[in-house]
Amino acid sequence: MKKNHNPYYPDRKWLMPLAVFFLLFLIVTSVYPKSSSHGATRVVLDSNDNERLELGLPPLPRFAYLISGTKGDGGSMRRLLQAAYHPRNYYLLHLDLEASDSERLELAKYVKSESVLREFRNVMVVGKANLITDKGPTMIASTLQAIAILLNRAKDWDWFINLSASDYPLVSQDDLLHVFSFLPRDLNFVEHSSNLGWKEDLGAKTIIIDPGLYHAKKSGVFWAKERRSIPSSFKLFTGSSWVVLTKPFLEFCIWGWDNLPRTLLMYYTNFLSSSEGYFHTIICNHKDYQNTTVNQDLHYMKWDNPPNQHPINLTSEHFIDMVQSGLPFARSFAENSSVLNRIDEELLKRAKGQFTLGAWCVRNSNSNSISEKGPCVAYGSPHDVKPTSSSKRVEKLLMKLLDHENFRPRQCSLSHQPWGRVIPLYSKLMLNI
Numbered sequence: 001m002k003k004n005h006n007p008y009y010p011d012r013k014w015l016m017p018l019a020v021f022f023l024l025f026l027i028v029t030s031v032y033p034k035s036s037s038h039g040a041t042r043v044v045l046d047s048n049d050n051e052r053l054e055l056g057l058p059p060l061p062r063f064a065y066l067i068s069g070t071k072g073d074g075g076s077m078r079r080l081l082q083a084a085y086h087p088r089n090y091y092l093l094h095l096d097l098e099a100s101d102s103e104r105l106e107l108a109k110y111v112k113s114e115s116v117l118r119e120f121r122n123v124m125v126v127g128k129a130n131l132i133t134d135k136g137p138t139m140i141a142s143t144l145q146a147i148a149i150l151l152n153r154a155k156d157w158d159w160f161i162n163l164s165a166s167d168y169p170l171v172s173q174d175d176l177l178h179v180f181s182f183l184p185r186d187l188n189f190v191e192h193s194s195n196l197g198w199k200e201d202l203g204a205k206t207i208i209i210d211p212g213l214y215h216a217k218k219s220g221v222f223w224a225k226e227r228r229s230i231p232s233s234f235k236l237f238t239g240s241s242w243v244v245l246t247k248p249f250l251e252f253c254i255w256g257w258d259n260l261p262r263t264l265l266m267y268y269t270n271f272l273s274s275s276e277g278y279f280h281t282i283i284c285n286h287k288d289y290q291n292t293t294v295n296q297d298l299h300y301m302k303w304d305n306p307p308n309q310h311p312i313n314l315t316s317e318h319f320i321d322m323v324q325s326g327l328p329f330a331r332s333f334a335e336n337s338s339v340l341n342r343i344d345e346e347l348l349k350r351a352k353g354q355f356t357l358g359a360w361c362v363r364n365s366n367s368n369s370i371s372e373k374g375p376c377v378a379y380g381s382p383h384d385v386k387p388t389s390s391s392k393r394v395e396k397l398l399m400k401l402l403d404h405e406n407f408r409p410r411q412c413s414l415s416h417q418p419w420g421r422v423i424p425l426y427s428k429l430m431l432n433i
């Protein structure tokens, strides 16, 4: 990787504290959103889990999804929303600043006009988008802002799931809600490792400046000449940027009653690929959360050998392997890829342009008429799910992840600190905190 030294950087040291304030500002302001998102959320579905309890079934959880995309992703995001939709869940759609206002508006219009979404009002579109620099910290700032919106607007969810426009589900939400209803509500799915590999040199010791914080056009990050030491007051972890995190853990990260998330946000402001380390490092360094980690990102991905920056685009050739993995999501898919049609037909039973159906949508078995309610003759109870045999695959995977050979032994360990020396947390160049 070529290091792109910015000759003007030394004169711009003042930008660093600014950047941190900007990040904190973004997060704080999104907690009090004024008119920044279209489509208000209404909690229409009162939790009425008594029936399930009587049947000896655990209460169903709710997921809060963030679906992000960039220029040209509007169509894929709409399709992903239809495929992963369930009235119980919440969805926040974010098209970044690279996308045009008209594309964002079109997505918002779709959400407003679709009768199912109008009925359940559980989808929001971020109106004021953020610029996201690939690899820069604006990625993590944008995710944190989205989480703050979800915490503020939709209060009763259990897990946050982060998806991009090139992701796709491999099971219906009825299946996923059913399987997750049996899980302890404090499990966080984060694929992590303390082996930083190349990142130790290129990430942890290098200071980067994300131009996305100051400029309106997307570009790469700047590399500062100065280097810093590996921190000693916390241990760095890295891993997949796809996460499934619990609400209590995210509240801990956002509300910041503890110093750790704030300190790490500042540290990661100048860290390469912050979204591959921020949550991982917090969760692994805090005693209350260390033991809640499952070392899996729940995404099926295939990498080139040697691995590229992005996983390879999946095709029909991967279909069987993908299904057998038992993973609930997969990536990356090219837009309108034919394997997506196969997933719709064989796994989700989703008709083109329609939602993945479940117990929430009552159908007339012998009629194909598309009514005002789409294919639903009436809306069924959202507190009811109709799991299919696909849920067994996910169940099998989770049981394996949670068995005694995999669960505890693969959690993060703070022992064997590889750097014994006590080094100051921030090199001189960094903020004086």
Ligand SMILES: *[C@@H]1O[C@H](CO)[C@@H](O)[C@H](O)[C@H]1NC(C)=O
Binding pocket: 068, 069, 139, 140, 143, 162, 163, 164, 165, 241, 242, 243, 275, 276, 279
């Ligand atoms: C969330 O999703 C996006 C996909 O748009 C991904 O690139 C990002 O790194 C993810 N993770 C976090 C922690 O933000």
Ligand SMILES: *[C@@H]1O[C@H](CO)[C@@H](O)[C@H](O)[C@H]1NC(C)=O
Binding pocket: 287, 288, 290, 291, 408
């Ligand atoms: C987490 O697990 C480890 C090892 O299993 C145990 O020693 C430790 O006490 C646990 N921490 C908490 C807070 O439960």
Ligand SMILES: *[C@@H]1O[C@H](CO)[C@@H](O)[C@H](O)[C@H]1NC(C)=O
Binding pocket: 310, 311, 312, 313, 333, 334, 335
């Ligand atoms: C995947 O497909 C997209 C087109 O949708 C293309 O732009 C991208 O380069 C492909 N990625 C890989 C790794 O082949």
Ligand SMILES: *[C@@H]1O[C@H](CO)[C@@H](O)[C@H](O)[C@H]1NC(C)=O
Binding pocket: 075, 335, 336
């Ligand atoms: C994908 O399909 C949609 C609708 O069928 C179409 O509008 C869009 O242009 C297609 N995109 C690509 C990249 O083929």
